Amino acid sequence: MALITSAGVGSGLDLESIISATVDAENLPKLSKFTKKEQELSVSLSSVGAIKSSLSSLDSIMEKLADIDNFNKRTATVTQPASGDLISVSTSSKSTSASFDVEVIQLAQGSRAVMDDNLFSAPTDVVTASGGNLTFTAGTKNFSINLAAGATLEELRVAINDSDDNFGVTANIINDGTSSKLVLTSDETGLGNDLVITNDTAELDNVSTLANDGITQGGLKIAADDMADDAIIEVDGISISSDTNKFTNAIQDLTITALKESENNETAGLVVDVDKATVEANINEFIEKFNNVIDTIDYHTQIGAALNGDSAMRSLKSQLVNTLSSMVTGAGNFETLYDIGIGLSKEGDLEKDSLVRSLNDALTDSYDDVGTIFTAPDGIATVFSGLLDNYLESDGAMKFREDSLNAELKQLENDRSNHAYRMEQLEIRLRKQYSSLDVLIAQMKSSGDFLSGQLASLPGFTREK
Template sequence: MAAITSAGVGSGLDLESIIQATVNAEDLPRVQRFETTKTRLSVELSGLGAVKSSLSAFQDIVKKLAELENFTKRSNTITQPASGSVISVASNDTATPGNFNIKVNQLAQGSRATTNAAFTSPSDVVSANGGKLTIAAGAKTFDIDIAAGATLEEVRSAINNSADNFGVSVNIINTGGASPESKLVITSSVTGAGNDLTITSDTAELDNLSTTAFAGGTPGLTIAAADIAKDAIIEVDGIAINSSSNVFKDAIQDLTITATKVSEGTESAKLTVDYDKSGVEKLLGEFIDAYNNAIGTIDYHTQVGAALYGDSSIRSLRSQMTSSLSTVVSNAGGFETLFDVGIGLTKDGTLEKSSLVRSVSDALTSNYTGVGKLFASENGVAKTFESFLETHLESKGSFTFREDNLNRSLKQLENDRESHDYRMTQLESGLRAKYASLDVLIAQMQSTGSYITQQLASLPGFTSKK
């Protein structure tokens, strides 16, 4: 007899439904428990992740407040004259606050030398035999070898392309007209009085390209009075100050002033150097926002029905955050807690800028350094927050420990689910094997019964009951 490939085909019984009902009775309750457990673990993991993320964002702000250098910065406010910007200013953290009027009388300039010799074209030969030019400005110098038969254009290229060039630029000016001339113009970037270009040679043949003739004759390069190297000159509150460049370092102690344009007439820029109160106030605003976000995230995920409802460790963490707000700090210029510097606590446990005692701005104005000590001193508010946040958020902290455990549980759940699926496959296979034998047996019995009935029907006098 051919094998039966579908349960019940041979017997006519609904064996498929019987097998499926048996498997489902074993499978569905376990699958439901798997899904319920997976959802619970996933939601808890998600809730922990959200709380951890909000605390990490808060920790970033706390770390900034724990650095005293963030309370030592200076701000520079410049009011430029109507004619345009004449200065820029940078200050370091030790600059003394103050107000200054700054006038730019002169910008620094490098020197410029021009040939007097009547070269008529860039292709004119400057030396039949060649030689060496030595170009200097201030303490800087370099040499250029002039080849025999070199042209004015070749001299220009040799100087401009020299690897030792310290900042000398050479151009050729062609006058044109009935009596055209080509003049070599050499400009130095070395600024400051006394740093004029000097160009000497080792042969009189190159005197036309020198500021000092080789043999004591007349040089071919001259520097006009308007083209000599000059210092930059500024006035700070009427006091004249010179610099070999346009940068004035410590003209006002701990400030760097850069002259960018000569003042017109009596115009001056007004400079105010102050503590960076706006920067610190912004940072304190970020502290308040990040703290409130962390508290709000914790409250959301611990409310009734939420993933972390009743979680003792999260409740403890929130309690620590609240208690850290009341950290008492000594030697902070009269400020003892953050509530003394214009920060208040609302009924729902969040922070706000408050003026009940004084505003944040008032605190920074009255004692900028004290606010810094309140947060960034060894036992300051920010240091206190930083310490306990690190305990929870570091690589081996409580959040990592719990997340690892939850991920392990999810992995184990996945393994259990695979094992269960395998058992269900084996169960179904076993049932099919058993019912297949029954199916064959019933089919055989039915076939035998039909055969006997047919044989009896062929006997004389046999009547089948209907």
């Protein structure tokens, strides 16, 4: 507010205090109401936010429990032998519960080609005087390199390893003291996938497995033990082979990866079962999140709290509790959530209840029916998700409530601004009014002083002392 600090100068009256007191009498009660209202709205908004956050947490676990895929998960428990890990296993939702013994007979390997003795004495020896092409093939994969005239054994090694098209062939040079040998290793595993190296000029026969004539062996040889081979495992005594160390559907809907060969016919024990641990953990989280929602609503609606007496919050709590009793069809002997070992305590908290049966017993004896209780079209999680969506979606009840409170806060801000303007105008009016009074009193005082002076100058006028 613009302040005029000269009021009362002419009259000698404390008009500033009078103006200030008048404005404060109008202003301070209103400001106090604004502050109180703002605090109430802010606390209410915070309370709604806390309840909304607890509902979001509950909705997250309900989405998991409403998804049948989370009940179809399977776990594979592998008991490895004392010598170390033989296998690793991954499951799918279609894996069947069963147990097996798995022995790894051999691991898959790629081929290894070694150069004959005394073909080259040093890595700097020239392998081709005129240049040419080499083609490397293993199974269905291949690549080629071009050697320039005068290329050395070392340059050949580098060209193989640096080829952008190389599918997995590694070249090394071994110096045994009398000669330098090229050694090629292919990572293309599987029986029949041996590395074959051909050329387009007989000058390169020494660095090929097959000579240019297409019949004679070249200077690179693959020993029997170095040939590409399959991996072999035995599942309950049944032999199974694979061109890699991964066995897909050797046991239907399972993937077994061989890690090392068994020692002394040792086996790994494999047990496939439903993933009860994860499901039970999800149900425990549901219990925790549900209780948190109820406790949060109770806290913010208790006597003295911001949402005390709020009918919308009472309705929300009622709907949540009533949903627990929803009847579910197609779940075998189970009809409600309470049938699978979950109940309400005397305090109204959801808890695992073993009076009828335990949750663990229900999961062990009727796992699929427990899944139905949550995931059926009329299942607990399905119904809860629908209810929570009504509150949490972008056009849901909680968003509407937050928008309403924020609108009130915005209006309160406008009211404050309008009130400040009115107080400013009030002070201006008061100053104008008191300014006139100030002038009038000053004039009267001046006139009085003049009259007193005139009277004092009259003959016979005496002033009492």
